[in-house]
Amino acid sequence: MDDLGFILGSYIVTFGSIALYVASVVKRSRRAGRVVSREQRPWT
Amino acid sequence: MAPDPPVVLNDAVVVIGAFPVLAGANLTVRSGEIVLLRGPNGAGKTTLLRLCAGLIELKRGRGRVLGHDLSTDRWSVRHRVGLLGHANGLYPDLTVRENVAFWGRTVGATDAEIAAALRRMALDARLADVQISRLSAGQRRRTALAALVARRAELWLLDEPHAGLDAAGRDELDEVLRQAAQAGATIMVASHELERAGTLATRQVEVVAGQVRDSGAIS
Amino acid sequence: MSERRHAFASVRATARLIAVKDLRIERRGRVLTNQVLPFALIVMVMFAFALDSDAVLERVAPGLVWLATLFSTLFVIARSFAVEGSDGALDQLRTSGAPSAGIFLGKALALMVQLLVLVVVLVVAAVVLYRADLSWQGGVLLVTTAVAATGGLAAVGTLYGGLSAGAKGRETLLPLLVLPVVAPVLIGATRATESAFGTNGIAVGEGWPWLGLLAVFAVLFGVTGAIAFGSLLDE
Amino acid sequence: MTPTSERNVTGTSFTRGLGIVTVLGIGLLIVLGLFVSPADVNQGESVRIMYAHVPGAWLAYLAFIVTGVSSAAYLWNRTRSLTWDRIAGASAEVGVLFMGISLVTGSLWGRITWGTYWTWDARLTTTAFLFVTYVGYLAVRGLGGSHHQRARRSAVLALLAVLEIPLVHFSVRLWNTLHQEASVAGRGTDVTMDGLMLFSLFLGVIVFTLMYVWLVLHRQRALALQDMVEDFGLDAALAARRAEEVV
Numbered sequence: 001m002d003d004l005g006f007i008l009g010s011y012i013v014t015f016g017s018i019a020l021y022v023a024s025v026v027k028r029s030r031r032a033g034r035v036v037s038r039e040q041r042p043w044t
Numbered sequence: 045m046a047p048d049p050p051v052v053l054n055d056a057v058v059v060i061g062a063f064p065v066l067a068g069a070n071l072t073v074r075s076g077e078i079v080l081l082r083g084p085n086g087a088g089k090t091t092l093l094r095l096c097a098g099l100i101e102l103k104r105g106r107g108r109v110l111g112h113d114l115s116t117d118r119w120s121v122r123h124r125v126g127l128l129g130h131a132n133g134l135y136p137d138l139t140v141r142e143n144v145a146f147w148g149r150t151v152g153a154t155d156a157e158i159a160a161a162l163r164r165m166a167l168d169a170r171l172a173d174v175q176i177s178r179l180s181a182g183q184r185r186r187t188a189l190a191a192l193v194a195r196r197a198e199l200w201l202l203d204e205p206h207a208g209l210d211a212a213g214r215d216e217l218d219e220v221l222r223q224a225a226q227a228g229a230t231i232m233v234a235s236h237e238l239e240r241a242g243t244l245a246t247r248q249v250e251v252v253a254g255q256v257r258d259s260g261a262i263s
Numbered sequence: 264m265s266e267r268r269h270a271f272a273s274v275r276a277t278a279r280l281i282a283v284k285d286l287r288i289e290r291r292g293r294v295l296t297n298q299v300l301p302f303a304l305i306v307m308v309m310f311a312f313a314l315d316s317d318a319v320l321e322r323v324a325p326g327l328v329w330l331a332t333l334f335s336t337l338f339v340i341a342r343s344f345a346v347e348g349s350d351g352a353l354d355q356l357r358t359s360g361a362p363s364a365g366i367f368l369g370k371a372l373a374l375m376v377q378l379l380v381l382v383v384v385l386v387v388a389a390v391v392l393y394r395a396d397l398s399w400q401g402g403v404l405l406v407t408t409a410v411a412a413t414g415g416l417a418a419v420g421t422l423y424g425g426l427s428a429g430a431k432g433r434e435t436l437l438p439l440l441v442l443p444v445v446a447p448v449l450i451g452a453t454r455a456t457e458s459a460f461g462t463n464g465i466a467v468g469e470g471w472p473w474l475g476l477l478a479v480f481a482v483l484f485g486v487t488g489a490i491a492f493g494s495l496l497d498e
Numbered sequence: 499m500t501p502t503s504e505r506n507v508t509g510t511s512f513t514r515g516l517g518i519v520t521v522l523g524i525g526l527l528i529v530l531g532l533f534v535s536p537a538d539v540n541q542g543e544s545v546r547i548m549y550a551h552v553p554g555a556w557l558a559y560l561a562f563i564v565t566g567v568s569s570a571a572y573l574w575n576r577t578r579s580l581t582w583d584r585i586a587g588a589s590a591e592v593g594v595l596f597m598g599i600s601l602v603t604g605s606l607w608g609r610i611t612w613g614t615y616w617t618w619d620a621r622l623t624t625t626a627f628l629f630v631t632y633v634g635y636l637a638v639r640g641l642g643g644s645h646h647q648r649a650r651r652s653a654v655l656a657l658l659a660v661l662e663i664p665l666v667h668f669s670v671r672l673w674n675t676l677h678q679e680a681s682v683a684g685r686g687t688d689v690t691m692d693g694l695m696l697f698s699l700f701l702g703v704i705v706f707t708l709m710y711v712w713l714v715l716h717r718q719r720a721l722a723l724q725d726m727v728e729d730f731g732l733d734a735a736l737a738a739r740r741a742e743e744v745v
């Protein structure tokens with residue numbers, strides 16, 4: 001069935017790109033987190 | 045007149061890119077002074093002048109210019125100062141007269157004041173109707189000075205104003221500055237022409253590594 | 264000294280001062296007539312090569328006129344702010360105390376005049392190259408359309424031109440910012456021009472509602488620009 | 499040193515809880531959307547794309563609204579704070595991501611249902627313009643300058659975008675109604691939702707909204723960290739600058 005590829009594809013695109021974005025945010029914040037200690041972060 | 049000095053900087057830090065060009069500058073300039081800023085290239089003289097003109101943001105520290113806070117009210121500072129930077133701020137396609145008239149009129153100068161400014165820098169005769177693009181570097185500098193004269197600023201900020209000027213032009217410049225100071229304007233000049241500027245200035249300060257060292261009054 | 268000093272120019276005086284200055288620079292420098300206009304005309308000729316059919320060309324002529332205008336607008340905007348940036352004039356404008364609304368309106372007005380010239384030439388080119396027809400009533404509609412559309416383009420152009428004036432990579436940033444915003448102008452002006460040309464048998468009367476869209480656009484961005492330009496200039 | 503091995507930099511117990519709920523929700527959504535919920539009478543299986551597409555599009559619009567509101571909050575003097583600017587930036591970034599995703603899933607859905615990837619429907623066209631506009635917004639954010647310079651510039655731009663979008667939408671709709679061909683977007687969209695389908699869609703919206711909050715919180719904190727890193731760098735740079743005169 002042709003449509004199956006499209007349907008699966010749209011789920012993969014959706015959650016795949018969200019996962020990639022989350023990974024990039026986490027990576028960036030970890031890099032920054034090495035410099036800023038826990039006490040200096042306003043949300044902790 | 046309130047005894048509030050025209051320029052007060054306390055630990056002023058200015059960052060350009062990630063580089064702290066001014067690293068905690070302290071400076072007080074009193075009304076009517078002609079202050080000479082000395083110092084090596086890259087010390088922060090130009091940035092200091094632009095800070096006082098309200099053109100750049102203060103990262104840390106405090107600054108007041110003409111009674112306005114540099115952190116909150118840069119706009120009010122701007123239209124009361126006259127800045128002559130490295131660039132002349134002229135339109136190359138316009139003539140000398142058109143340039144001076146344009147900058148004069150933006151601050152509401154009258155035709156008579158504009159004509160006087162041209163005469164002051166000896167630009168009213170042959171050169172007045174020549175386009176800036178046809179002029180030499182020194183003649184452009186002269187035009188920029190005439191435009192500055194037409195602006196009637198309360199605080200004059202000049203960055204290497206002597207650069208490119210001939211002997212006559214330098215004398216005229218010195219005379220213009222002296223008269224402006226007598227009329228109540230406050231003047232800060234960054235210059236490498238120490239001998240010339242030294243006779244002009246009432247005080248010199250040294251700018252080194254983004255800080256200001258007061259070298260005291262010149263008598 | 265200080266009481267004398269606060270007599271800086273009003274919004275209207277500043278606008279006139281800046282507009283006259285910009286137009287005088289253009290008259291001396293001739294960037295519009297010697298570079299932008301030839302470019303726009305070449306684009307029109309290239310469209311003819313690409314579409315390669317008189318019938319199609321006649322049908323799409325209004326769109327091509329405005330597309331060519333849009334692309335040329337980007338150059339005129341860039342030039343308008345290159346003039347301010349090349350010798351530090353922008354710093355002098357910032358320290359002049361001239362009201363930013365006046366600076367905005369002046370630059371937009373000068374831009375609008377230049378764009379009007381551009382549109383007139385391109386319409387003539389469309390009539391000649393693409394055999395567009397223009398009736399008397401169509402002419403009235405077209406003139407009004409051109410004024411409203413160039414007004415909108417000039418307002419948006421000045422706003423985003425000022426924003427990207429000092430920025431690095433402004434040559435590519437400007438189209439990215441401007442083109443999505445001016446889509447309504449492209450749509451509205453093209454439809455109105457279709458009616459003016461009578462393309463596909465569309466009556467002239469059908470073009471006037473589009474003019475409303477163009478006018479709303481021009482007024483909205485004109486007013487917003489006059490308000491917001493200060494904080495963009497205020498670096 | 500402990501900070502280098504730290505894994506959870508921008509998290510708090512609240513975001514951790516939120517993250518767990520979101521991940522569980524996504525799992526449930528996938529199961530419901532792909533397997534449990536029935537095929538639609540008209541759309542057939544392609545309706546399953548809707549469970550990912552509709553919440554994504556909703557989210558993008560929500561994100562841009564948040565960007566607009568927090569930009570206005572930054573520009574308003576009494577609430578001027580870089581936090582607003584960071585929320586605006588984080589929200590726009592998430593919005594662009596979700597708008598990109600829903601453009602892709604939407605055109606995949608269109609290919610099945612309409613037989614075409616793209617149609618010049620007003621909603622679609624506006625969405626595409628919105629996407630490009632906020633890509634431009636993010637580009638302006640990346641221009642550099644001081645933090646407040648960045649904030650002021652991008653806040654003005656975000657408010658201009660708020661002005662732009664209705665104009666674009668209105669003009670495209672006007673253009674479309676006069677368009678010769680009948681709009682394809684009207685066809686094949688009638689969905690008779692049964693309870694489970696409606697629930698799946700509803701779940702999708704909830705889960706995506708939670709995910710949005712989670713993403714923006716983390717991204718906003720990451721931006722705050724990056725700004726702080728720059729400020730810390732300043733202390734070292736200041737010391738180095740002051741030491742120049744000794745040489």
